[in-house]
Amino acid sequence: MAERSKGSELSELDAKRRARGILATLKGGNQRALVEMVMELAGKEHPRVAHHLNDMVMKCDVLTQPPTENLANVSLLKEGDQCGPFRLEKKLGEGGSGFVYLATRTDDLDFKVALKVLNIVSPKAVKRFRRECNILASLKHPNIAHLIDAGVLPTGQPWMAMEYVEGQNLDVYLERNSLDLRTRLKLFLKICAALSHAHQNLVIHSDIKPSNIMVMANGQPKLLDFGIAVWLDPDTGGQGNQTMLVDKMMTPNYASPEQTNGMRLTAVSDVYSLGVVFYELLTGKRPYDIAGTSMSVITRTINQANIERPSRVGFAEQPQKNAWSKFTSGDLDRIALKALARDTRDRYQSVEALGTDIVLYLKGLPIQARPMTSLYRFRKFAMRNRLALGFATLSFLALSLFTINLQQQRMAVEREKQTSERVTEFLISLFEQIDPDRTRVRDITALEIMENGRRQLPRSLSDEPAVQTRLLQSMGLVYRALGQDQVSIDLLEQALEKVPPDSEKAFSIEFDIIASLMSRGDYQDSIQRLEKTVSRFPEPVPAWIQAHRWFLEGSQLFHIGQYRRAWDAFDKAKDLADLLKPGRRLDLLKMQSLLKWEMGYPDEAIAELERLLVMQRQEFGEVHSSIAWNLLNLAQLELDRLNFERATEQLDAAEHMFQQLFDERHPAYIEYYYKRGNLLLDLEQYSEAEETYRMGMALTETLFDKQHSLYAQGLNVMGVSNFRQAKYDEAESFYRQAMTVYLEVFGEVHPKVAMCLNNLAVAYNAKDDLKGSILLHRQALGLHVQLYGKKHSQAVNDMNNLAAALKDLGNLDEAQELYTEALTISREIFGEDHPKIGIILNNLGDLLYSMSDLRGALEKQREALAIRRKYYGDDHWKIAQSQNNLAIILQRMGNYAEAETALRQALRIWKATYGEQHPELAIGISNLASLLREKGDYPAALDLFQQSLAMREAIYDPGAPSIGFAQWKLGQIKMFLGDYDEALDLLKRAEANYAASLKPGHPKNVRCTTLLGQCYASLGLLEQAETVIRRAIEMGESHLDPGHANLLWANSDLVELHLVQGQVAAAESLLERSMTLEQGSGDAKIHLRLRSLQARVKALQEDHETAEALYTQVIDDYRKLFGRPNPRVGEAYLEFAQLKWVQNRYEDVLQDLSLAEENLAVSLPESHQSRLLVRILEGRALRELGREGGDSLFEESLKRLSRSMGKDHYLVIQARDDTLGPLVVKRKGAL
Template identity: 30%
Template sequence: MNPDQWHRVQSLFKELVDLDQDTRIERLESVKTEDPLLFEELMSLLAADSDDTSLIDGFAIDQLDISQLIDHEGEQIGPFLIAKTIGSGGMGSVYLAHRVEGGFDQTVALKLIKIGMGSEQAIRRFESERKILARLQHPHIARLVDGGMTGKDHPWFAMEYVEGENLLTYCDRLNLSIEKRLELFLDVTEAVQYAHKNLVVHRDLKPGNIMVTGDDSKPLVKLLDFGISQIMDESEADQAGIKAMTRAYASPEQLNGESTSTATDIYSLGVILHQLISGSHPKEEFRSRNSHPKPFDKELAAICEKAMQNDSSGRFQNASDFGEEIDAWLKNRPVSSYSVKPMYRFNKWMKRNRAASLIGIFAFIALAAVVLLYTNELQKETERAQQEAETSEQIAGFLQGLFELTDPALSRGDTLTAFTMLDRGAEQIEEDLQNDPEILARMYDVLAEAYLNLWNTEKAEEIYKKSLAIKQDIYENDHNEIANSFHNIGHIYVQDGHFEQGDSLLTAALQIRRSTLDPNDPAIGLTLQRLGFLKLRTGQIDQAEELYTEALRIFETGTDNQSVMEAASLVNSLGMIHENRGEYEKAVSNYREAVETLRAIEGDDHPRVINYLSNLGYSLNLLGKSEEAEPYIAEAIEVAKQVRGERHPHTALAMNEYANFYFSQGEYENAEIMFREILDIYIETFGEEHPAIPVIYNNLGNTRNNLGDFEAALEYHQYALDRRIELYGDIHSETAQSFANLATTFSDMERYEEALEYYNKALDIEVQVYGELHPETAYSYEAIGNVYKYMGQMNEAEQNYLKGYEILLEVLGEEHIETENARERLVELYEETGQDEKRDAFLGN
């Protein structure tokens, strides 16, 4: 369509729109006969004119953008030369343009009013946008550069050209953490607050109007498009006829055609925030197919909910208040949109001031008194059945927060006092909640977890089982609370080496959780993680990897800190898989990622950092990079001392890794010194009867053995064996380890018959615990082969070497270092015995 044809259409349209229905039909018939194409164009325009969603009341002809019919490329507007079209909005088309006058280079986004929108009202709105931009000078708002009238008296203005991505696309591309997303969103609230202070309401806030530009390391938010903004000191009459909006982000008052205000922008910001955090629009009608919001933090959900209140008076008073709530969440301060209850604010304070809140035992006792007082209050409140569930949930959360303080990381290692306070709390709860079994069971769970924080698995197991007994009386067998108990007790069984019992309970917990919860529920992920650890401990490497990978997928769907932390834990666990397969480079990569992720969201002093650093150092040492490994192992101890205290068992665990490092480097004296210090910490913390004690005696036995003090080594190993039999019985992996270590010392003493006896005892147990196809079983065959070789019984040595090699080949693969070692033993045996044909056949020559 050329300009003459367009003027013809325009003239006929304005003629037809004023005619009555009958006369209009008659006139259209004549046009149809004269020019069928012209008739079709007119019918389209008349249909558009009757559409309620037109931008400005008046002629539809004024809203048709025929700018696309006219090529402006190469045309100069003011001091700018148009390069190309980059967008088309409600009233104007936007072009990329370059300054050609003024003596300096400048690229702008130049906006021209659409051809055809020549009504006074349209021009007035276009000029209003220019006036609005002129009064807004803010680093997060695209600024006005220039403006004027074309030679044809069409208004234009040039804005700062913002090259980048919209907020959602940018955050998703970089997979930004929830904290980084919120920091960018705070820049948006700051820009909106500035506009509101300058009496401007945007009225079309949406992701497409919020751009992120600049380098990814220093992103800059820019707010665009004030085309339908309202200046608050204008009368409603000045705003009449404006119906433009983006429905997905429009407030209820906009959709209803009512007056707008700053609260309109607050609503739109709430929708954007929800989408930014959850990955999906809060309203199903505006979501893409198969898109569902990811679960996110309850406090952030409350902020979104307040911003999106249907009643504008229920929203935040201004954008600044909105931003302050987000800032409060980022700084772990109370979020008033979520709760104003004293206990909630108290818990927030506790999390921010852990060290200050636990200066002495008197503070702890005072807190315990609050717990008991609040428990009594709970008993009274449970009489009101309607509020029972909510109240018990609140009290459980409050007690969880308090009993976390029994962790010596927070109570300066005062474990005796912590145990005493927990015991007293358990007695009081049992006394006060006998008539409320549901809540009593929940309190037992809280207490048991507190004992776990103190590494007392025996007491934790006892209390978890009390909780389970109550739940089995009041719930059906497939209730999720039953699954919770199965998960908790199964976890303890795995920690204590009772793998068969642990497997049974964790599998049952997983079945219930899968049948009652959403497939991406974190609870399912946690049980998968525990089962993965069990499979790893029992040598079922492939199954462990499958379970860890599925759990990781679940936690990667979450955006809250806890999900990110659990994902980091699973990356660390997958590092253990690689380590077990001898893929040390991959293991190191996983451990590094786990450390960096956890530190990014929790800082350098989170307890899990201790384990991840130790693992990283250990794998580097396995790679032969001992100089690079040692600083990480040493750093793990320093973090442990800072977070847990000098005499905490977690610190001792990190020290154990350092002692093992010394051992691997042949520095047996240094290893022994550290093992003895670890033993002192464990005995001081747990007493002589704890399962950790024989582990250290075992390590001391290995150290003495390598120093040539065989008699002392036998004493240490025999003590460890006796304690393990008392703890676990005759058939247990720990018991097998002690038998094997005693056998090693006997072998080094050349007491070969005794060595064979003890190695075979270890082998029998391992076959029962792990099965024939397991690396530990293979290692015993290899060790037995060594003893027969020392005794000169080469046939028996060969048979055992072959059994061990075949198992390792099947379980670990041909390229694993342990498989290669087993292959070399056989080759050496064949060479020493002159069996060249067997050697060649074995090597495939």
């Protein structure tokens, strides 16, 4: 005793020194037995030493590997250091293997994170750290601190940035805030919800304790530190294969018995730790104190220590809270002790079960942890109804009333029994008609059976209104399930007429009518009817009516796109879920999961549906139609995530269940066939998909007829299949057939009609009928706004699609207004990171590019790409779309390396997705060709442009703008290569195409016409060139912003024409105006083009010093831009040489001509006029220097230029007359 007492008086410093000494004896060894022996001896002698030794052991992984493995070149970071994109502000704390810092983003000082850096880089520590990252990445819950970023320092130390939570540890928060018991329990339920989310994602936290639960100022808890969390094995429900070291890492005071005993962990292990926290929340104390740090003491205490009931413990330091004991005794005692049961079989089997009992307690309902005795149930009833039972003097009267009521209930039960028997008899009479022994007629469909029953009902049960009412309501629900919504409403209205207007039955039928109105798509009618129904009750409205009201209102808001309000309504319904019909309770979970999907929480949505599956199996058993339908929903969500394997599994399971439940002609198979077809369609098995769709359509025709919404659904998906195959005429035909059926079934104002209008508009756009597409998009938008209002996802989709069509037609301002409005509404509906936001940002970026706002376009495309990567991963076709658009902008801005990388990634994804021939692939190939042309690789660009045109000609009609675009691009590269006749033909065809299909001021039209004028100039037809270029400028000035890139290009070509014709003053005036408009555009190519023309103007004005400085800068900028030999650099050197020729600097001329040839030769044929001009000027320079070969080189090159361009071409005339080609300046001393 004396030794232990003396040991306990060691200072902290002495204790740490002793611990380090003991640890030193373990260096080089890794035997667990030796470690535990030393730990136990140290614990007996000096518990404080043992405590520090335990921390040190955990830090160096001595239990599993030599400590020397941890002596890596770790870096201890300090304030101001940078870690990835974050800068450290201060150290928040440290754990067993790392430090935690407060950090901010270097580009956003208001964005704070908690940044954890591993200070031990052993393989096991790194593996554990990475596992924590992976676990955090899989969890997305408002009460779990989420992962933001991760990386590795140059020293090899991994780091992770997590949500920074400002608050207090749970125990501190409870100590400093006087929370009543009810508030504490509600706080605990939020912790349960967070842990439940982790378990649903197959994660065991393994270290639940108050210091790992932070409570923020608003009272919201955050679950932290998944450092020793482990994955659940989905097959066994237990801990996956983890190292033994992880098993031993724990916080003993909160560890479960199985954790200390070295057994496999399950979710039930976290329930125990949560039970300890719950006990502490009720009492301010832990259920036991562990007097020692050795594993044997820890294990013995957790397995054997007596646990007092919370009601007997109380708050030693806060006597006022001991008043809680009357509340905690009983139900809360039972809940706490069940959570702390040492045998896992006696413990709550899930966090949800623990949370459910607390909810039941809060509502005054019987909990699951207690036997359901009559006395207990009566006591709970009495607590909920104190006032009614408080009048002791009326006990005899109450007993009498109870007796009378009991008798009335017996009579009601007897009436109900008789009603049920008569209902059964009626149904049997209906189904006798399909008995082969009773009928010899053809097969009878389900709808025909129901129709026969509907005809019989008025006359066969006219004297039994209760039976009639029950049957009318039941048949109304069946008709809704069969897609006959109007008949459903009619039958339910008849049932409503037969019951007292304010009876419970009347309200039940009203709610069914409202559901049928929603099924028919009459959302506004359903909303008005719900408001009217609820308003019939004076305040306070009964809870069961409120429960159904919030469920139906949430469903209505979901369908009209008011997702945030729907979320609130469903939350209110969830609080009253016990009062919903059993089927509606499950429907509530389904609707909440679909809402989460729409709001961009796919993992949570799927987790909710999987949880619903578990509940359905508990409610109905393993085989039930509701389970099969839920599997179909799950399959569609997995399909939307391109998780084909999982979708296949769920479709197979649904099919197997349908086979057990129904014959092959049951209506359930129709939806199954369509879902299976969708899977095959996404797998690009088009024939198989269409065969499956036809099976669904054939079954619909057999059971119903062709004038049924399910048949129209089949026609619509057939249209989608044909559209995916670029069979646009066939797609249009199917869409029109579908719309005809929908109009017949639903009328003109219905979501399905709007859907068909949108699909038709998209098909028209694909066929390049832009005006027809715009008209249909406007009709779809108008219909959706009429149905839902503007703040709905479908209206947003219509705005987006309409804006895209307007942009293609050249109505850029209206397109921008629509995109901006759609973006604002989407952020209001979905938040900031939803994939729909990515779509609009992508399209808005494309529009800004068309408007020459390159910086704005780049910003929007990068935002879109980040959102899409977060949602879809790296290999989705939408990633390819964003990469392609990003590359186009980067190319315009001169960032060729990043642009080419992005384009090649896009092409890889498109080929993997669509195969070798598809419109998207044709666009990508053309864009890569344009990039290679800019880089000067003309032969490769020519080949790709030819591929793109051939692909488009195989897909589109001859007059489609897409073909005009490909003709323009091919004509341009042929012009660059000097093949002017073919170029002229292609550019004329492209201009004619655009004149017929696009508005005159469309940017493409302006650019194509400009290139046609440039081609005329290259052929020496200067008058025609000026006429055509002026026409392009006139079109651009009438419809485009003055600083639009395509208008600036047209102006630059007119400047060059002025210079060729010696009109220097006119050229200078137009050039100055163009340079003013170009400032700040970010377009590197047009900037350098204008600067080059400025140098030529200065040369013609004989301001040689300024001209030389400009040429030097232009050449340097071109070389930086392209990073390799390029014809544009060659042309600049040729012009620079001409300037030096004027100054009689012949040696410098030869040097620049050599550099010009080096750059021109990489892409241009030897016969190209630029290379011939190099030789002509080289010959003249050699002659002036008196060197041999000059005359012959000049004469031969001049002859070749004359044969190529014609003897009357201005270049031939200038070369022959000893002028300087494009500069049109005689050299000094020339005749």
